Amino acid sequence: MLNVGRIKEGFVLDHIHAGECLSLYHMLKLDGRDCTVAMILGAVSQKLGKKDILKVECGIDELDLDVLAFIDHKITVNVIKGEEIVEKKVLALPREISGIIQCKNPRCITSIEQGLPHVFVLSDEKAKVYRCKYCEEKYTRNF
Numbered sequence: 831m832l833n834v835g836r837i838k839e840g841f842v843l844d845h846i847h848a849g850e851c852l853s854l855y856h857m858l859k860l861d862g863r864d865c866t867v868a869m870i871l872g873a874v875s876q877k878l879g880k881k882d883i884l885k886v887e888c889g890i891d892e893l894d895l896d897v898l899a900f901i902d903h904k905i906t907v908n909v910i911k912g913e914e915i916v917e918k919k920v921l922a923l924p925r926e927i928s929g930i931i932q933c934k935n936p937r938c939i940t941s942i943e944q945g946l947p948h949v950f951v952l953s954d955e956k957a958k959v960y961r962c963k964y965c966e967e968k969y970t971r972n973f
Contacts, residue, residue: 836913840865840887843898844906848872851882857897857930863888896924900960923958926951931960935967 846854851869860867865888875881886893890909898905899921907919928949933940940946940962949963960969 837866837868837885837887837910838913839889840885840910841890841893842908842910842915843884843886844881844908845875845877846882846884846905847878847902848880848882850902851884854882854884854898854901857901858894860886863892865892890919895919895921896927897930899924900927900930923952923955926963927960931969933962933965933967934970935962935965938962938965938967940964 843854848871851871855861855867855869865886867887868885870883870885872880873883893907895907898907900923903921903923905921907921908915909917909919926949928947930948931950932948933950935941940948946964950960950969951963953959953961953966953968961967962969
């Protein structure tokens with residue numbers, strides 16, 4: 831049995847779909863932060879069959895919950911203080927996201943104007959569809 835030690839202060843992301851932990855690590859920009867990270871890949875889960883878990887020892891304020899919710903709003907976020915879970919955060923799909931994904935439409939203003947941020951708006955919550963704020967190009971998920 832694998833044993834990964836407790837963290838003193840930070841957060842644990844649980845119920846990540848198996849195989850998505852590394853891309854989540856990069857999208858949350860944890861590779862650019864000075865914090866301790868433990869990844870558990872392919873753990874057995876009653877809910878998902880297999881799951882990944884990400885344990886991060888740094889303040890929860892360093893976690894962009896909108897990015898996390900966009901990736902998968904069903905991930906469990908456990909806030910740890912003093913080696914104990916003090917809060918479980920519930921994620922909801924963000925209404926608008928910026929700087930996470932890019933519009934693929936070559937005629938979109940974001941392709942022409944270099945400094946313009948890529949902004950997507952949730953157009954269909956049930957189907958989890960995001961569209962570019964400027965050209966309404968539908969975002970197709972590839973992770």
